[in-house]
Amino acid sequence: MPAAAPSALWVLNPNTTAAMTAAVQAQVRALVPPGVAVHGSTAQQGAPVIDSAGRFAAAAAALPAQVAADVPPAAAVLLACFGDPGLESLRGLRRPVAGLAEAAVAEAVAAGQRFAIVTAGAAWVPLLQQRVADFGATPWLAGVFALPFNGLRLVQDPAGSRAALQAVVAQAERSGAQALVLGGAAFAGLRDLVPTRLVLIEPVAAATRALLRG
DSSP states (O other), rough: OOOOOOOEEEEOOSSOHHHHHHHHHHHHHHHTTTEEEEEEOSSSOSSSSSSHHHHHHHHHHHHHHHHHHHHHTTTTEOOTTTTTHHHHHHTTOOSEEEEEEHHHHHHEEEEEHHHEEEEEEHHHHHHHHHHHTTTTTTTGGEEEEEEEEEEHHHHOOOOHHHHHHHHHHHHTTTTTOEEEEEEEEEGGGGGOOOOOOOOEEOOOHHHHHHHOOO
């Protein structure tokens, strides 16, 4: 018997940029069935964007306190940072949890597709290579390709980011990948900026589906 969908889902954003939380919430609301309430939690302290190994580690350490302060015990959590900082500690809280990176990678692997990740900022390349290894999916990874700026700029000026995004998508298409994973919460709602011949995997949608499956 399939698990029941959660009655409430919390978008947990470990950076301080409320616009990113709102964009992810909007995408999730468009995907969940009626009756599933979608809430958001934006970090009150920390960085406006996670774009380095140090910020990644700090966000992971702060997540349990953010959950304790903002998220009711029965609510499911969508971790709205690609790379999933702190995912393992959240799983220890015994609640439904889905991370953007883990869910997107799982969908590509389940479909038998080699995948490339497009992300925002060069510091994410080794971080995401490691996270893919953590998920046991390195044999499926065709490469990680980074924009020359971070996710905050993408959120603030998506139209102005179009040319750089198209260039990095073209790199990913030449990698031998069959699927393209949008590697960041900053990409929420921006799929129209990413024309590609590859199968497009949107991590917010993948993580939402994972939570709805229970």
